[in-house]
Amino acid sequence: MLLSAVIFLPLLGAILIALARHILGESGLKWIALIVTLLTFVVSISLYTGFDASTHDMQFKEERPWIEGLGISYHLGIDGISLWLVLLTTFMTPICVLAAWNSIEKGASGFMISLLMLETAMLGVFCALDLFLFFVFWEAMLIPMYLLIGIWGGHRRIYATIKFVLYTMAGSALMLVGILYLYFQNDNSFNLMTLYGRTLSHQNLLFMAFFIAFAIKVPLFPFHTWLPDAHVEAPTVGSVILAGVLLKMGTYGIVRFCMPLFPEGVAAYTPLIVTLSVIGIIYGALVAMVQPDLKKLVAYSSVSHLGFVVLGLFALNQQGVQGGILQMINHGLSTGGLFLLVGMIYERRHTRMIADFGGLSKQMPIFAVFFMIVTLSSIGLPGLNGFVGEFMILLGGFMSDSFSKVYTIIATTGVILAAVYMLWMFQRVMFGKLDNPKNQALNDLSPREIAVLVPIVIFIVWIGVYPKPFLSRMEQSVSQVLQQSKPTATVKADTPTLALDITTKEAKKIDE
């Protein structure tokens, strides 16, 4: 019941707000939203504490028949991979509620309802173990996000939101066919657990049917064009959720479905995918470098960062995949944080152009500190979270048997480029002369805004300094995925232990 509670608490909150919005008043419903999301987070912490790291099995399982006539069940469960994404979601949403506190001008009730429904859908995606249920949540996520961008977004919001929906739907159309095809290979059942371990036919086609849907969501180059539009037009909170959680649905899908279900597809397409992700890393970084708009810059940096994640996943070894998953969390924290910070100055100045700023560190010292930490985390400074993830991904890339070292070498330059565009941006915004009179009147962060940022910074440092609790809980699940994603399904699980040693050593090294 714990997972159901976590998933549907936000929905209950949304219903409560919908019914009582006239009684509550604007601030009342914001408080309700905050309390509900915080409660969801608190409940989800018990998933962390109750999690058994020694097994790769799905935990907190719930299974009930739902639509028996079609072999559909209400089947939930999490392993060491989805655990983190669930926690990331429940962690980011209250932050978003708090961040949106004063920035929503019209229809605050609708905004909070959409946000809460979105949280339910995202959590459902990460917990569903039934393909139908997964697809339901996957598609259900679209509508609240569509409304968030379309109603509360910027000038070109309608274009951006329709593009977002159509891209996703086009991808999921093929996935739907893939899901149906799997159903008949799975004795007329959508149960994911019985699907694991079957040797499926038409794996290459099925792999692509799923992968394109996920690649659009990630987004992997060349499917990324919706992302800058969506990010730029979305309200701050929309961008945070989009970068923080939604994109991870794509990479999660790759780990949960593409890799373990279709090892032949993995083997066949790894070169292509790795090439695309390396292109994405470099291309995203280069385009980010020349962006005059802060939000666009961060959006393109997302393309680059998620290229790293995909590279790590397709390294197909313990370090790479664990690094990829950790980097999903890291990216959620640091890019989410960056969008929050950009949103904060946007609220003050109503511009996001880098050229309009300069010397802000003198006027807003607290803001500058937070911005610095998050920027460095995004670059991957040792001691902060981004380093651990990127290091493991690159290590995995070098050790990988599935692609040549050249890819990893090129990808490494992405790290350098990240430093270039992020630090250059930071320099132009924060340092220099404070000569714009509008900037001279800016207020520093309010206590509410500090409260929004502090939790993120805590985790940025925590993961950077002591990633072991994160890595240790995903070890077993990752090695299970790796074992399943080997083309010959009969390989025994002997390699992971070696790999585990290395990762823990790595963790210790970073500890010191």
Place this chain on the structure above:
Amino acid sequence: MTINWQLLMPELIIILTFILVAIFDLFDSLQKTFTAWITIVGSAIALYVSIDMLQIGTEGTEFSNMIQVDKYSLFFNVIFLVSTILVALISMNYLGRQDRRQGEYYLLILLATLGMMLMASGNELIVVFLGLELMSLSLYVLAGYFQRSMVSSEAGMKYLLLGAFASGFFLYGIALVYGGAGTTNIPQIAATLTGDAKSPLLLTGMFLLIVGFGFKVALVPFHQWAPDVYEGAPTSIAAFISAGPKAAGFAAFLRIFLDALQHLQSEWIIVVTILAALTMTVGNLVAIAQRNIKRMLAYSSIAHAGYVLVGLAAANKDGISSAMFYLLVYCIMNIGAFGAVILARTEDGESLRISDYAGLGFKKPLLALFMTLMLLSLAGFPPTAGFVGKFYIFRSAVESGQIWLVIIGAINTAISAFYYLRVVVAMYMREPEAELDFLAYPRTLIVAMTLAAIGVVLIGILPSYFLSPAQISTFL
């Protein structure tokens, strides 16, 4: 010979209701909506009886094997009666604004409903044809019901001409099938058609039947009448035409092709597959270009006929039950969508341009919510009924190996999202161009919309209650 009247209870109740409406229509002192209430109560009783018979599993043939009452026909009765009740509810206030008696309106609706029921239970091509004509003739009149409106008269005229043409094709098809098989009884046709010999007479008859049905359920390329008729007809009648009659057409289509002409499956399946792909694609693509919401819904309903046809193209047991389930869902959501159009009325009539809906999301939240819900369901977003319906149809088609058709269908779903969401965009994301004074919500319309909304959400979340009956009610 004794006739088992119990078998025909739903039909008899509708006839009785018809008589009552005709009698009470004579009393001028009664309220204008009185006949509507009789229609609703009568249909509700018939609905109850149908559901009851469906649960008991009443089956049997009557009138020398001409009428076949089985779970299949009873399930379709449920679809028709639900549509009739919803349409009567949305009509009441809509017509009330026209200063005239409404008796004949409901009489015709009841007659059309009776015709649909005959089509679903016809065990004989002639009975199917009779039902088809009973339904169509009533609809021609209903489409032109607003005599003073030019567009309405034009719609009625167009519908009559093209419909009569289609009936001609259909009848000719029946004649040729009779020539080929020597009988018009559906099970007997199936029994005679064995062996490899497929007479050209039979094949021609089969194609003519496809053309006839194609007109009636508006498949591309036989769909041209639909947008004009939907646009011109009273909106409540557009809702009616798009729902029940389409379901009735499919009821007969499925039964004739999967029972009587089962032997010719290898011949017709390719045609049906192509028609399905064409209908979905053309319907959705042309819908994108529409600026008038009734025309948009007309093209959308064409596209939906394409989805249902995928169920026929699957040509298996699940194909039939998924088509049945989808038709039920489709009727509810489509009538709901037209109902929302009726809701958005000003003193000058309905707001039919999509741009008129700008800003409604904040000005008329209830209307916008209903409309959004119906459109999301039509677009097939979970957790609405439309999603489960499409999912089941696609599932049955994958089962029979029609992967390409499913891919086309799935892509079409994505395309359709574009124009459905455009209305949502207008309602929630655009500023209104002109200040329109919308009328207050009529109560019966709100009841109808609430029922449709509950149906759409309930079937979406707990489809089993509706899906299992569909699964056990096929004739295969």
